[in-house]
Amino acid sequence: MINIQNVSKVYRTDTIETLALQDINLQVAKGEFLSIMGPSGCGKSTLLNIMGLIDEPSSGQVELDGRGVSDYNSRKTARFRNEQLGFIFQSFHLINDLSVIDNVELPMLYRPDVSAKQRKELSAEALAAVGLANRQSHFPSQLSGGQRQRVAIARAVVGKPNIILADEPTGNLDSQMGDEVMQILIDLNENMGTTIVMVTHDERMAQKTHRLVRLFDGTQVV
Amino acid sequence: MFKNYLKLAFKVLGRRKFFTFVSLFGISFTLMVLMVIMAFLDTELGANAPMSEADRMVLMDRVEFKTQFYDTIYQVDSQLVAGKMTYDTVNFETEEAGAMVSQGSPGLKLFRDHLEAVEPYEHFAAMFRRSFDVFQDGRKYSLSAKYADADYWKILDFNFLEGTPFNSNHVESATSVAVVTDRMAREFFGTDENVTGRELTLSGRTFEVIGVVERSRTSSVFTRADIYLPMSTADNQTLSSESLQGPFRGIFLAPSVNDVKQLQDNLHFAGRNVPIPPDMDDFENITIKAFTVEEKYAWNLFFDDEVKKSLSKFRWILFGTLGFFLLIPTLNLINLNLSRMVERSSEISVRKAFGADSRHILVQFLFENIIITLVGGTIGFLLALLVIYLINQSGALPDTILSFNWRVFGISLIICLGFGFLSGLLPAYRMSRQQVADGL
């Protein structure tokens, strides 16, 4: 499903060069739930972003579903992100000026064949699935951290993507909320067969996944 | 999709109050100024009653008699040929050394004998203006009267509040009838209703009012007057003068807009071929000026020998001012937009991560900016109505009544949209190019 070959990523600023990833090779099978661990700054987010086609590797190949990527800014790549990928970020990245339901329907806005009515139905469904059916017209600022992350999950799954990329989805949550969020991801993986790659700091969470990859200073150690 | 953008646009406006205030203030003030200028131009030059056919009209109220004095300058080459100096005249040129000019408005004879025969036109009317002091109920009124041919009413579509214009029968038989404006009726008769049939005496001659018209909104001397009288009721001396100069003006209505140029050319040609009358044989040539409505307006501002020169000055100044008035706030808004959009780079990245491409982002931000501009435009529109009302009330423009019609509204709307588009395009383009990972 995801095939990362010899990927390196160098960040260049005027003064320094940071080697964020060094020669990474990683395959994720369809339906697999993979977790990535490692100390802060070791390149976990960078790797996830590269898998999600929102960052370009400095060298190496990324193949998703058997297809390589040539132009990261093309409409085709945008379409692919829209249809195949769902992101969950540590700091939620909800749009504060939009209501919960409007946030959730955001990916559907970029599908020309989905009507406004369908969008609302699908978004309501996704919200119900994360237990927030009665929070549709709230705004993100009116929700707790756990609720916000569930909204973000609803947004990530509303388009029924094949791959979910979650960057420390429980990192900003207390353990009970973290467990709830984790359970939603596990259900998604088991019931829908969604491939999930999750970055986490939490050994306990990582134990619940199929496989664990450890990064250290930009290289893969396990 | 646009509904979402719309919701978001208003949310963003509401959240960023200071930014919104500054933007809206700039936009609405700019558009207010533009709309007032447009309303002014439309009133003066637009196709509004009584000049609905303004673009078919040719106005003639200028004749110039001129004699030019020249100095001739010779350029001579000399050379020695076989021991003798020879001279070769290579070139000579004449240089204007001075001119004797007599210029002013034409006499009736110039129209009747020379210009009325020129083609092509549908209607022609000669006119002249005279002022009267009238005493009524112990008060003195200064009235501006316009004597005109019957066809005057076929060229200018005055709005008759009651009664009718005078016709060719009235003019042929010199019937003492008059058309008055609503303002004059109010001031003179104390009412502008049921004024037809009432009488007033001008220099010992009593006229019966047969029509009341809405006062002309433009400052054009071709339409402006308090009272309109048949040409033939004027004094004989003025009417029978044999002079080519006098107090008259003429207005031609060309069959179509496309005939205007031809008519002007033919009038100018006919003017040049008018024989110089014996009492003016000091002069060598005659030039007349036959203007379009816009040319006449421009020429009254600059008085260039060449009418075209006045016209292009007028247009340059006009478009320059309008452009300047738009440019400064546009740059300002671009600047504001850039800083505002930078704050939304995380939103842009999120949208892109979930499948928006650059085009979606561009459209979204352009749309938002156009919405702001339209809100500003609406405020500007209301302010413009207020300013126009105040200008009309104050009498700052004595002969012009500004009005805001659908045409001005339409053009303002287009300017408004263009303004929103231009000021939003560059910032929106910049933001749409943002790399996804940069905002996360």
Ligand SMILES: Nc1ncnc2c1ncn2[C@@H]1O[C@H](COP(=O)(O)OP(=O)(O)O)[C@@H](O)[C@H]1O
């Ligand atoms: N946009 C960037 N510009 C420069 N350096 C960056 C950028 N993003 C990440 N880095 C650097 O790359 C390294 C890996 O970062 P990241 O993938 O965010 O680590 P992690 O998610 O494992 O904490 C870090 O040293 C970080 O400072």
Ligand SMILES: [Mg+2]
């Ligand atoms: Mg990280």
